[in-house]
Amino acid sequence: AHTQTQTQQQQQHHNNNNNNMGKIDVVKQYKDAREAGDVDGVCALVNPDRIVLESAKDGTHEGIDAFRKYLNDNKSVPKSEWEEPVEEGDQVVLRGKVRVMLMWWNVVSTFSFDDNDKVTRIVIARA
Secondary structure, X not given: OHHHHHHHHHHHHHHHHHOHHHHHHHHHHHHHHHHHOOHHHHHOOEOOOOOEEEEOOOEEEEHHHXXXXXXXXXXXXXXXXXXXXXXXXXXXXXXXEEEEOOEXXXXXXXXXXXXXXXXXXEEEEEO
């Protein structure tokens, strides 16, 4: 029985690494790196060949060069408050609110991934 339990734990651990844990952790790292203004840290989390960022406020940025430019142009992240990211199907959704001028905007960021849990698309919309 002891061996079986150990195997189940290893299997469970393995599953977590491949599924939910990965994507949720990536989005948490993304949020932390963005708030720290760590452009290289953010870029390390995305698929450089496929990354597309679509922002309701800042337009669409395709490819790693455009994405990096967007990050450099928007280094000072506005005051914001975020909920824990949640998985919805193949995507991870990060909901929060961002202070724009004197108003709080409710924002939803939706992250899509490739098979290696690298981010391929980020859609930032008003909620």
